[in-house]
Amino acid sequence: MGMTMTQKILAAHCGEKHVEAGQIIQANIDLVLGNDITTPVAINEFNKSGCSCVYDQNKVVFVMDHFTPNKDIKAAEQSKQIRDFAKDKGIVNCFDVGEMGVEHALLPERGMVICGDLVIGADSHTCTYGALGAFSTGVGSTDMAAGMATGKVWLKVPSAIKFNLTGQLNKNVYGKDVILHILGLIGVDGALYKSMEFAGDGVASLSISDRLCIANMAIECGAKNGIFPVDEKTLEYVRARSNREPVVYEADPDAVYERVIDIDLSTVKQTVAFPHLPENARTFDDIPDIPIDQVVIGSCTNGRLEDLVIAADILRGKKVAKGVRCIVIPATQKIYLDAMEMGLLRDFVEAGCAVSTPTCGPCLGGHMGVLAKGERCVATTNRNFVGRMGHPESEVYLASPAVAAASALAGKIAPAE
Amino acid sequence: MLTKGTVIKYGDNVDTDVIIPARYLNTSDEKELASHCMEDIDKTFVTRVKPGDIMVAGTNFGCGSSREHAPLAIKTSGIACVVAKSFARIFYRNAINIGLPIIECDTDAIDEGDTLEIDFDKGELKNLTKNTTSTFAPFPPFLQDIIKAGGLLKSIGGQK
Ligand code: SF4
Numbered sequence: 001m002g003m004t005m006t007q008k009i010l011a012a013h014c015g016e017k018h019v020e021a022g023q024i025i026q027a028n029i030d031l032v033l034g035n036d037i038t039t040p041v042a043i044n045e046f047n048k049s050g051c052s053c054v055y056d057q058n059k060v061v062f063v064m065d066h067f068t069p070n071k072d073i074k075a076a077e078q079s080k081q082i083r084d085f086a087k088d089k090g091i092v093n094c095f096d097v098g099e100m101g102v103e104h105a106l107l108p109e110r111g112m113v114i115c116g117d118l119v120i121g122a123d124s125h126t127c128t129y130g131a132l133g134a135f136s137t138g139v140g141s142t143d144m145a146a147g148m149a150t151g152k153v154w155l156k157v158p159s160a161i162k163f164n165l166t167g168q169l170n171k172n173v174y175g176k177d178v179i180l181h182i183l184g185l186i187g188v189d190g191a192l193y194k195s196m197e198f199a200g201d202g203v204a205s206l207s208i209s210d211r212l213c214i215a216n217m218a219i220e221c222g223a224k225n226g227i228f229p230v231d232e233k234t235l236e237y238v239r240a241r242s243n244r245e246p247v248v249y250e251a252d253p254d255a256v257y258e259r260v261i262d263i264d265l266s267t268v269k270q271t272v273a274f275p276h277l278p279e280n281a282r283t284f285d286d287i288p289d290i291p292i293d294q295v296v297i298g299s300c301t302n303g304r305l306e307d308l309v310i311a312a313d314i315l316r317g318k319k320v321a322k323g324v325r326c327i328v329i330p331a332t333q334k335i336y337l338d339a340m341e342m343g344l345l346r347d348f349v350e351a352g353c354a355v356s357t358p359t360c361g362p363c364l365g366g367h368m369g370v371l372a373k374g375e376r377c378v379a380t381t382n383r384n385f386v387g388r389m390g391h392p393e394s395e396v397y398l399a400s401p402a403v404a405a406a407s408a409l410a411g412k413i414a415p416a417e
Numbered sequence: 418m419l420t421k422g423t424v425i426k427y428g429d430n431v432d433t434d435v436i437i438p439a440r441y442l443n444t445s446d447e448k449e450l451a452s453h454c455m456e457d458i459d460k461t462f463v464t465r466v467k468p469g470d471i472m473v474a475g476t477n478f479g480c481g482s483s484r485e486h487a488p489l490a491i492k493t494s495g496i497a498c499v500v501a502k503s504f505a506r507i508f509y510r511n512a513i514n515i516g517l518p519i520i521e522c523d524t525d526a527i528d529e530g531d532t533l534e535i536d537f538d539k540g541e542l543k544n545l546t547k548n549t550t551s552t553f554a555p556f557p558p559f560l561q562d563i564i565k566a567g568g569l570l571k572s573i574g575g576q577k
Contacts, residue, residue, distance in 0.1 A: 024559045041445045041485050049570040067443055074443035124483040124507055140485040140511035146569050154559065188430055189477035193506050222477060224506055277430060364439040364482070385434040385481060387457040
């Protein structure tokens with residue numbers, strides 16, 4: 001019986017020729033990631049375990065992105081704990097304010113994850129790197145601690161759903177619309193415990209940025225990972241960023257999938273996920289006038305340079321509607337700098353947006369744009385749960401950077417024209 | 418292992434943002450986390466939960482972020498076990514890794530306030546209020562070893 005792409009990567013990382021769905025394996029890890037919220041808990045666990053050093057000082061990454069630049073004293077203490085631990089254990093990759101970025105934008109950008117890698121991260125959106133043909137999945141802090149100590153993780157080999165993509169996206173339609181469309185089809189537990197394997201002719205037309213956005217939200221479908229086949233675009237992307245040799249895995253022709261879902265990209269429309277679940281996907285055929293108070297353009301889902309270009313093209317020379325606060329957050333320092341050199345930051349500021357240093361900030365209701373009771377926000381982020389961005393009675397609408405920018409101008413949820 | 422307790426019931430898709438809102442994640446102090454457990458969907462939870470109570474829910478319990486603070490807050494609040502139709506995968510592994518017992522089985526017939534008795538070894542759940550018994554699949558041996566050792570880090574202690 002053939003293996004899926006995910007199963008092949010897992011087999012290679014546990015020294016087996018063959019693995020099957022349901023089997024529990026101990027896999028070798030190429031990279032362990034944690035952020036300023038999950039790492040302190042992992043450090044506490046690590047210290048309790050009696051281990052004195054991490055398994056590989058080059059393969060542990062800390063990114064201070066959630067509550068940084070430190071939003072309060074407690075957050076400052078957490079960052080300090082990580083900094084001290086990193087120094088003590090000789091951890092090379094500890095990204096602090098001034099060099100950091102939102103973790104899942106930062107790691108691909110710096111070539112820290114490439115095709116064929118196995119990555120675990122104490123952050124649910126670690127699944128993002130599947131866009132590059134890696135197996136990556138979110139775990140908890142205890143898993144992170146065990147990973148730091150042993151370089152291994154226990155995993156249950158997942159079964160898979162295959163998404164057969166055909167056609168090409170229309171103008172103003174992006175990866176975000178594709179994944180929101182998929183969420184509308186299968187729901188927030190539609191891929192529970194499974195891999196989402198993307199395949200088909202349609203993949204080639206998707207940019208790496210779109211693929212990163214789609215894989216990022218695999219977790220919103222409950223999936224263990226989302227993964228794209230490796231093609232020329234992927235190889236070009238990783239070779240420009242890493243000296244390591246990419247390892248390309250392909251699904252066997254007789255791989256077994258629980259389900260195959262065909263998606264013609266040319267039929268996907270601009271899509272918005274209504275509160276309070278990412279599966280509440282609607283297209284503009286079915287969206288009434290909904291006035292908004294805030295727009296957030298950023299995050300690990302849509303804070304890359306491509307996303308800022310899309311938003312700036314819509315906002316340039318226009319003004320954000322009176323009464324709407326539009327917050328733009330480049331996801332990394334490099335994106336910030338590139339956006340500056342391209343004049344995008346000027347476009348945003350002139351349009352009346354607030355531009356911030358990289359941070360997760362408002363995405364999780366941390367800081368830099370927390371919502372009051374009854375307020376509504378259109379965000380390019382990935383979650384719209386109750387209270388996600390602030391008050392439990394506030395509302396988050398998930399959308400692409402194009403819809404977010406168009407909505408900022410219109411003062412209500414609006415499509416990009 | 419046997420546990421008996423009163424049911425506190427929720428619906429489908431209880432996410433980690435409502436179990437413990439991100440605004441409280443600037444600490445990893447278990448007691449402080451527990452004092453805010455469930456507050457965005459149920460303000461009364463922290464005042465009415467008693468040690469040994471059993472949390473029961475529908476599908477996809479614990480979806481959303483990977484924050485281990487969520488099972489930790491539930492465990493520290495006194496909940497002895499979470500029973501749901503299905504769990505989000507990161508919550509599932511976090512619960513095992515920190516030693517919060519969880520059970521996957523049908524929960525439609527269980528109501529708020531029911532008294533449950535759960536036998537983890539036999540894989541048996543008795544609803545003493547409704548006088549019914551149902552069964553659930555016990556954990557695979559590898560996961561049982563983690564639980565028996567008292568959590569993941571204790572279980573790897575011997576391997577290093
Ligand atoms: S941007 Fe949002 S979803 Fe992404 S890592 Fe940060 S908090 Fe998580």
